[in-house]
Amino acid sequence: MRVAWATDPHLNFLDELDLDRFVAALHACAPAAVFLTGDISEAPRLPEHLLTLDALLGCPIYFVLGNHDFYGGSIAAVRAEAAALTRDVPRLCWLPAAGIITLAPGHALVGQDGWGDGRAGDPDGSTVRLNDWRQIADLDAINAMRDIPARITALRALGDESALALDRDLALALRDHARVTVLTHVPPFAGACWHDGAVSSAEWLPWFTCVAVGEVLLRAAEAHPDRQLEVYCGHTHSPGRFAPRPNLVVHTGAAAYGAPTVVALDL
Numbered sequence: 001m002r003v004a005w006a007t008d009p010h011l012n013f014l015d016e017l018d019l020d021r022f023v024a025a026l027h028a029c030a031p032a033a034v035f036l037t038g039d040i041s042e043a044p045r046l047p048e049h050l051l052t053l054d055a056l057l058g059c060p061i062y063f064v065l066g067n068h069d070f071y072g073g074s075i076a077a078v079r080a081e082a083a084a085l086t087r088d089v090p091r092l093c094w095l096p097a098a099g100i101i102t103l104a105p106g107h108a109l110v111g112q113d114g115w116g117d118g119r120a121g122d123p124d125g126s127t128v129r130l131n132d133w134r135q136i137a138d139l140d141a142i143n144a145m146r147d148i149p150a151r152i153t154a155l156r157a158l159g160d161e162s163a164l165a166l167d168r169d170l171a172l173a174l175r176d177h178a179r180v181t182v183l184t185h186v187p188p189f190a191g192a193c194w195h196d197g198a199v200s201s202a203e204w205l206p207w208f209t210c211v212a213v214g215e216v217l218l219r220a221a222e223a224h225p226d227r228q229l230e231v232y233c234g235h236t237h238s239p240g241r242f243a244p245r246p247n248l249v250v251h252t253g254a255a256a257y258g259a260p261t262v263v264a265l266d267l
Contacts, residue, residue, distance in 0.1 A: 038066025117159025
């Protein structure tokens with residue numbers, strides 16, 4: 001099965017000509033489906049951009065959301081819009097709402113958005129302040145309290161939420177499928193959190209790694225050594241491959257503002 005994969009395309013940064021180039025690059029893969037691993041747009045234009053891709057591509061689009069997709073909105077409202085698109089537009093599929101997708105006999109697809117959950121690296125000593133704390137309504141409300149521990153608690157809750165849902169979906173998918181492909185936005189391991197060819201520093205790792213999701217993936221791989229797990233993620237804008245177990249491989253995708261990267265996958 002041929003799939004076109006893009007992560008962090010940030011379509012809100014593209015003009016009409018850039019968008020045409022992006023769609024042409026996706027078409028050039030002759031895909032049976034498209035994978036988008038988050039940071040597709042920003043909240044006010046996310047539905048518009050997804051509907052545009054649906055109209056222009058004419059094949060299933062399986063996607064998860066990234067932190068930028070919530071900019072200018074609230075987590076609940078953006079999730080509700082993504083779920084509505086999945087319900088109302090047959091080729092658009094937000095994986096957290098869709099559950100388990102069978103791509104081929106013995107091969108399942110699942111996905112969760114994930115969040116940098118403040119567990120990797122040095123969250124207490126980090127001086128990194130992401131725009132998330134001003135651009136996402138839920139996090140902005142916590143940011144206004146100037147309470148650093150409250151910020152980390154909120155991020156860990158979001159990471160745990162994704163991990164719990166993934167744990168549920170993986171248990172079902174691995175029961176009936178020899179291969180499971182997982183889409184998520186945030187790298188689930190520090191070793192998959194690439195920046196310019198190396199693992200990110202301790203200052204950045206807390207906000208660019210979802211440890212809770214990584215723990216779920218490790219448990220699943222260890223409990224099912226005869227099953228193959230392949231993970232596709234983004235968020236860091238730097239490519240890399242990390243294999244914490246023989247049957248668990250994580251691919252982190254490249255990205256650049258204004259010029260999305262498209263990769264052809266033969267699954």
